[in-house]
Amino acid sequence: MNKQSSATSAEHVTQKKRQSWHFTPDLPLRQAPYFESPLSIRDSLLYLLNVWRPFNLRFLLLTLAVVSWVWFTPSLERAQEFRLDWILEIGLRNLIIVLVVAGGLHLLLYTFKRQGDDEHYDSRPLVKNSSRFHFGDQVWDNMFWTLISAVPIGTLWESLMLWSYANGYVTMITFADSPVWFVGLLLIIPIWSGFHFYWYHRLGHVEPLYTWFHSWHHKNVNTGPWSGHAMHPVEHVFLYSDLIVYLVVASHPIHVIFNSMLHTVGGPTSHCGYHNVRLTKFFSIEIGDFMHQLHHRFCDCNYGSYETPWDKVFNSFHDGTEAGNEHIKARRKQLVANRSR
Numbered sequence: 001m002n003k004q005s006s007a008t009s010a011e012h013v014t015q016k017k018r019q020s021w022h023f024t025p026d027l028p029l030r031q032a033p034y035f036e037s038p039l040s041i042r043d044s045l046l047y048l049l050n051v052w053r054p055f056n057l058r059f060l061l062l063t064l065a066v067v068s069w070v071w072f073t074p075s076l077e078r079a080q081e082f083r084l085d086w087i088l089e090i091g092l093r094n095l096i097i098v099l100v101v102a103g104g105l106h107l108l109l110y111t112f113k114r115q116g117d118d119e120h121y122d123s124r125p126l127v128k129n130s131s132r133f134h135f136g137d138q139v140w141d142n143m144f145w146t147l148i149s150a151v152p153i154g155t156l157w158e159s160l161m162l163w164s165y166a167n168g169y170v171t172m173i174t175f176a177d178s179p180v181w182f183v184g185l186l187l188i189i190p191i192w193s194g195f196h197f198y199w200y201h202r203l204g205h206v207e208p209l210y211t212w213f214h215s216w217h218h219k220n221v222n223t224g225p226w227s228g229h230a231m232h233p234v235e236h237v238f239l240y241s242d243l244i245v246y247l248v249v250a251s252h253p254i255h256v257i258f259n260s261m262l263h264t265v266g267g268p269t270s271h272c273g274y275h276n277v278r279l280t281k282f283f284s285i286e287i288g289d290f291m292h293q294l295h296h297r298f299c300d301c302n303y304g305s306y307e308t309p310w311d312k313v314f315n316s317f318h319d320g321t322e323a324g325n326e327h328i329k330a331r332r333k334q335l336v337a338n339r340s341r
């Protein structure tokens with residue numbers, strides 16, 4: 001074998017290695033059946049029953065929202081005046097949740113490596129000693145932006161909504177008054193949040209917004225639990241801005257807190273890098289998000305969530321397979337060619 005062909009073959013192996021995953025869920029990835037054509041009511045109901053099943057992540061987030069509202073949210077009487085004391089109480093609650101979820105997952109999966117690389121999408125270590133990250137370290141950088149920016153900004157959005165309920169600026173319902181709408185809205189919230197996420201995120205990939213803001217999040221090619229909120233502060237403002245819908249949609253503070261938890265907890269869980277996480281000997285939970293992991297590696301695909309139709313509509317859906325790689329590469333070439341015309 002001559003020198004050149006051996007170099008080409010080494011390059012090929014490296015390329016293959018870069019493209020391959022240590023673990024993937026069942027492929028091809030499929031999005032929620034709500035937006036499949038023709039619509040199957042049966043499949044959609046089965047999907048909903050599955051994602052809401054007891055002790056699944058979504059069920060636990062709702063439980064956390066109810067517990068937060070009942071025991072760890074200031075009363076509406078106190079929230080009538082926009083004051084720092086009760087806002088800080090919400091901030092402290094959110095800070096503790098983030099420390100437990102992101103910090104706990106990081107210790108479990110990356111410090112103590114309790115499940116080794118079992119169900120680890122990309123087994124390369126998180127980055128150290130790199131000028132790409134603030135403080136030269138991916139984890140320190142990620143923690144800094146989570147604690148210094150994501151928690152306060154998420155808290156401010158939630159406080160703004162609570163203050164609006166307290167002063168009657170928005171229509172507040174209760175489960176006793178409107179049980180059907182109360183439950184129906186809970187089912188809609190993840191879809192709404194995914195819809196909002198797709199559009200603000202897609203906008204973040206347009207220049208110069210990408211360079212100014214969203215590129216901060218994409219320093220994380222491989223992700224860990226703290227990467228979920230490793231963003232420019234301006235992006236945190238937009239991330240939580242889906243809460244604004246409750247200014248016009250009749251709701252209860254539990255809806256706002258649940259919606260907010262989709263970000264506060266969903267950020268660390270969806271970026272944790274592992275598919276199923278074994279929390280105890282007898283209990284593991286599916287919290288990873290391979291669709292978004294693909295977005296971090298390839299950057300120009302999978303802008304939305306499993307519950308948004310837009311990646312399919314705009315041809316940017318990567319289903320995780322080799323054919324998906326080829327599809328995204330071909331699409332990228334086409335976009336570059338269109339731009340240079």
Ligand SMILES: [Zn+2]
Nearest residue numbers: 217228271292
């Ligand atoms: Zn991300």
Ligand SMILES: [Zn+2]
Nearest residue numbers: 201205214295
């Ligand atoms: Zn992105």
